[in-house]
Amino acid sequence: MIFPNRLCKGDTIGVMAPAGLADLEDIKKAIPFFENLGLCVQLGQHVDNVYGYLAGTDQERLEDFHDMVANPNIKAIIFARGGYGTGRFVPSVNYELVRCNPKILWGYSDITYLHTAIRQQTGLVTFHGPMLASDIAKPHFDYFSGSMFKQLFQPTCLIYSEYISPLYVHDAGETEGQLVGGNLSVLLSTMGTPYEIDMKDKILLIEDIGEEPYRVDSMLNQLKMSGKLREARGIVIGDFANTESKLKHSFTIEEVFNDYFSNIGIPVISGFKIGHCFPHFSIPLGAYAKLSTYNKQLIIEPGVR
Structure with missing residues (x-):
């Protein structure tokens, strides 16, 4: 795996919208959070574009993404929101550009498609977070x-236990492996494509919102x-x-x-506050993890170097 470099105070992060419409006023409300972390914020050229239910055309969103990946002054890309649309431009992503310019990529929900494609095409560890x-x-x-930022x-080893939330064991055991996954419905949309989620010998994370039990x-x-x-380890x-x-x-x-x-x-535990929820436990996807039902713990190795 390729691990992105850690952030330092004074670094610049890029903000772009790879999927659904992002309200510019909401984006501006969130900027002080990053400024309080000692970071500078640069918005994508098309971050508030409107194209139907998308934040600009596929080409405009892809252009913002490529520009930020290639810009050496931008050390991380924090996505504005999910929604729908990331999967529309993943076939056109310049994965060699991403591989040669590894940096922090942070988001979740529809971003699951981009996380999956980038990890499987480049080996880059990315982050599932708000x-x-x-x-x-x-x-x-x-x-x-x-x-969680x-x-x-x-570099931080993350430990999730019942100190954070009650956890429920569905099947017992211990395992370790690469942590992959994300939004369940988005993972299903990768099936049958060149970016189909690879779960073999991995620990699979699933989460979702607004989906009835059936x-x-x-x-x-x-x-x-x-x-x-059957391929997953946990x-x-x-x-x-x-x-x-x-x-x-x-x-x-x-x-x-x-x-x-x-x-x-295989070991299966539910109850993790990972997904469309608060608190939101943010995790590095592609990092090595250990899952144990005996002490009800998920331990994840650092996602930056």
């Missing part, structure tokens, strides 16, 4: 979520039927927000997880 317009600008953005300034059931069934779930179930069913009769999301994971033969 974004400007959709998270940092909101009044409920909390101190704990903000503190400290890992960008100093929809999560359908997505997990596809992963099961395709043989993907599964980390992050936050599944707003999953209440509108049907008269339904399983709960917890019952769906039990159905798929209670006898899968």
Whole structure:
């Protein structure tokens, strides 16, 4: 794996919108957070463009991304928001440019597609964490979520235990391997493409928002039927927000997880505050991790050098 360089006070971060529309006022509300960390902020040329439900055309969003990757003065790219659209330009990404200019890339949700493509094409470790317009600008953005950015300034081993939130074991065991994954519905959209998520011998993270239990059931069934779930060494179930069913009769999301994971033969734990939630535990994707159901811990090695 390629590890990006850590940040230092005085560094400049770039902000661009690779997917859905990003409200410029919300972006501006979030900028003081980074300034308080001692960072300078440079906005992408097209960050507030509007093209249907996208933040500019595919070419405009790709141009902003390439410009920031190539700019030696920009040490990290923090994405403005998710939504939809990242997968539209991943075939046109200059992966050699990314490989030769490894820097911190930070975001989640629809950014899962970009995380997956970049990791599998270049080996770069990227970060699953809250974004400007959709998270940092909101009044409920909390101190704990903000503190997770400290890992960008100093190589930090992350430890998640029940000190942070209650955790539930679906199948017991211990394992270690590369941590991959992200938003479940976005991961499903990579299937059958050149950027299909590689789960073999890896610890898989899944999270999502607004998906009813039957929809999560359908997505997990596809992963099961395709043989993907059998390839993973362990599964980390992050936050599944707003999953209440509108049907008269339904399983709960917890019952769906039990159905798929209670006898899968690998360690599976749910309850992690990773995803569309606060607090938001930010993690480096592609880094080495250890998962144990015996002490209910996820330990992740540093994502920067």
